[in-house]
Amino acid sequence: MASSTHICSVCDLRNITKQSITWCTECDEGLCFECQEHHSLSKGTRKHNTISITEYQKLPSGTLQLTQKCDKHYEKYTIYCKKHECPCCSSCIVENHSDCQDLAKLAEIVKNIRLSNVLYEIENSCAELVDDIKKIQHSVQYSLKTLSGEKLKILEEIKQTRITINKHLDKIQEDTLKTIQETEEKEHKNISEILALLKEKENEIFECQRNMEKVKENATDLQTFLSIKQLEKEVSKKEHFLRSLIESGTFKESNLSYQVNTAILKIIADIESFGKVHIKTKPFDVVLTRKKDKQAQSMVPRELSRSIKNINLKLQNIIITMGGKTWGCCMLPDGRTAFTDCDCVRVFNTDGSKDFEVATPTSACDIAYISVDNTLAVTSGSSGIKCITIIDIQNKKIKDKIDVDSYYYGIAVKGTTFICSTSRKGIRLVYPYNNSISYLVRQEIPRFCYVAIFGYKMYHTNNRSNSVTCYDLQGTCRVQWLFKNESVLKIPSGISVDNDGNVYVIGNSSKNVVVISANGQEYKEILNARDGLQDATGLHYNRNTNQLLVANHKQKAMIFTLI
The missing domain is CATH 2.120.10.30 (TolB, C-terminal domain)
Structure with a gap:
């Protein structure tokens, strides 16, 4: 293949630079207008296939790199060996394919190559691969969308867990405060009743003291004597009553105390997070497009469309x-x-x-x-x-x-x-x-x-x-x-x-x-x-x-x- 496709190869050999307008696929050369005219009329090249330079330059780079000559013998390919599925020059036939029976003219094989089974299968495979990539893209996009949805779901679950915990703590706090209040009120009532009783006895003793003073000042000796006996009995009775209260344990010092539930303290010590976060992976459930069983494809044309x-x-x-x-x-x-x-x-x-x-x-x-x-x-x-x-x-x-x-x-x-x-x-x-x-x-x-x-x-x-x-x-x-x-x-x-x-x-x-x-x-x-x-x-x-x-x-x- 010429190093520059836009220069006429024939003129270039004569050190003349001319723009090529045609590419001969068999000579593998570019031709200017004059050389193209001679090329089309010459007996040896008039049947060569030519395309415009513009069309030739549109071909993929891989196709442009292909040569129509044998790499080993530098002769033009003329025969196709169906057994080995390769083009051959005349020297290849003599050296490597003398025993091969299934040989055909390369020109006959390529005549309708655009309708070949292989080209048809490649086109189908490309279409299937595009579909497969689309399926995988969909699965990945769905995974990405699912990931965001799962994150929101987890955040909501943590929020609800926190709300549940808060509600439970609020409830047990309320219950505990209620218990404290009821306990304090009950004990306060008991103590108040004892204080009222003591106050009552105190007043009775004060009354005895006042009566004693009155007897000492105003009563006769006899009256004093008799009153002392009566007052003595009353004082003794009250003393006995007070002692019985003390001995029965009625008078006790009351202290309100609180013991923390150790399970609550363990929440702080033992629970460091709401839960563990990790990624679970599994293969995507993607079924690739089912390919037809690949049989050996021969480079033989076929009609794509069923009549x-x-x-x-x-x-x-x-x-x-x-x-x-x-x-x-x-x-x-x-x-x-x-x-x-x-x-x-x-x-x-x-x-x-x-x-x-x-x-x-x-x-x-x-x-x-x-x-x-x-x-x-x-x-x-x-x-x-x-x-x-x-x-x-x-x-x-x-x-x-x-x-x-x-x-x-x-x-x-x-x-x-x-x-x-x-x-x-x-x-x-x-x-x-x-x-x-x-x-x-x-x-x-x-x-x-x-x-x-x-x-x-x-x-x-x-x-x-x-x-x-x-x-x-x-x-x-x-x-x-x-x-x-x-x-x-x-x-x-x-x-x-x-x-x-x-x-x-x-x-x-x-x-x-x-x-x-x-x-x-x-x-x-x-x-x-x-x-x-x-x-x-x-x-x-x-x-x-x-x-x-x-x-x-x-x-x-x-x-x-x-x-």
Whole structure:
């Protein structure tokens, strides 16, 4: 490969500097206008493949570093050995591949390499890896969100523990203070009664003393004699009474004391924290996208899309949806089916019996399955409350509600991202875990349009223009093809895609289901009114089981199997 791609290699050999405009992939050289003209006319190079320098410089650096010549013999690769899966020059064949039987011209192998199994598998693997990364990102983001929630829960638990402890301490403090008060009052009453009794006896003795004085001053000797005997008896009686009180222990010194409960003191000594804080870790419950069993891939082209001429359907099951306004439907990985109806979502078992029903806070329009967390996303359509409702399938209840600013109708899920068709607001991307929204297609779109996603392709129905548009999402979103044939498809509604990129669309007014080839060039009507379609709107293709679910607007849905 020339050291500088923008200089003409032929002119450079002649010490002339000219700007190259073309790159020959076989000569591995850049060519100016004059040399390119000679190159295209020369017998030896006229059949060489050339590309513009601008296109060549867009190639990845790894591709630019590849050489078309053998590293060992410096000869051009001409043969491909299928046994060893490697390109060979003529010398390689002689030296290392003389016994190999499965040899082919390299030119024949690379002729349709863009349709090879290997390239197809690599593209699928890249798409699957992106989905896996999205799943892991979701799990990590959920873990981060859960961590914050658990912190708040722990803080609240500590707060409640503190409140409980405070209440208990307040109660035992109140009880203790009440006990102290009652004990003191009781003892105070006893002491007061003793003091009253002593006061009474004191007054009686004072009365004896006064009487004694009066006798000494005014009584006759006889009266004095007789009074002394009487007073002596009274004094002796009071002395005996006082002594009996002392001996009986009535007079005691009272001291109010308090002994602390040692268990309370242990709280200070033994309890140093409310509890231990630690992180428990466990592997994320992330199931990576199941890869198909890798068989040895040969560099042999194949058609990516199954020919739609060979697509035929057989009715497998009929489900009575009990619906009056079914706008959307989907199949779950375990074979169950889910349908929207007015303001609820119904999930049915594989035998057609109803599993459960969840009322939605708004009208229920379209529905899609989220494999990351086993939930359903439901749009609100023309409801006054604009939102996307998330339903937990396992717990059979609403998990979350994402508010939006427009009327959302069709919805598809890619990893953890929602692709939504909105009235007048175009096609939007909704990131539910940070509630952010971005535009994918900015154009006015009518109501009740649907969307599907497959790999890096997005498909959208427009019931006003009676068209189906395929967008390429790699880089900037751009239209890859547009299908419009009003003699075949009118008022396109539900849309889904199979494993080969074929697109299945319901024609609500044309009363049929049309399959469009992956390149948008061919079509085939595979169902019509004779197959039971009556005002059908919802459609979902199960890529795991190759089954097609079609839902009428009222009462009935049908599951078809590809044959």
